[in-house]
Amino acid sequence: RRTNELVMLLSDGYFSRAWCSFEVAMFASLNPNGEVSVLLLDMCTRVAICSFCNWLACALWLLMLPILVQNANIITIVNSVPLFTAIASLGRQMADAKATLQKELSEFSFQHADISCELDRARLLQTIQDIFPGGVVKFNEMMRTRWFEDHVLMRLERQKAILPYWMLLAISLPYAPFLSAGTRVIFVN
Secondary structure (H helix, E strand, C coil): CCCCEEEEEECCCHHHEHHHHHHHHHHHHHCCCCEEEEEEHHHHHHHHHHHHHHHHHHHHHHHHCCCCHHHHHHHHHHHHHHHHHHHHHHHHHHHHHHHHHHHHHHCCCHHHCECCCHHHHHHHHHHHHHHCCCHHHHHHHHHHCHHHHHHHHHHHCCCCCCCCHHHHHHHHCCHHHHHHHHHHHHHHC
8 A cells, every 4th residue: 555566576477376466466456556567587687697798708808809909890790799699689588578478468367376275375366356346357357458468568668679778788888898999999900
């Protein structure tokens, strides 16, 4: 009741787990007009790994620059290929994650969600029945319809790019020093 926003740390199968879905039900019942923020954990991990590899590649490039001054332009281009390949791969993975999420939502059923203790399922079902307007049936409908797509998928699509700009910046930031060094070599030669 004290928050206007639900932060969802999405991973594969998020909506197939009863406790995760229960959190959504509680938030939606207590705050039907609240905002939902979505963060894809797998994507963030991949971006972090990609960024680390880029930082490492840039450091090696800068260390080798005095030796390779004659071929700095070629090395800059060759060193950029992994960056653009990684960005394209992350974009494809983001599109796949979105499609998987849409599929999970279209097939959502709280009654069939995974749970380790069946006694918990009965308690959660009863709680949703008591607090959610329309009970479990309406909750399932809400999860399968535009309302939830608008709250979850809209947050994933707010940027015009498939990957949010801050992710692209995090990946490409390490390239700034050696790209400018490569440009300097072009003008000096």
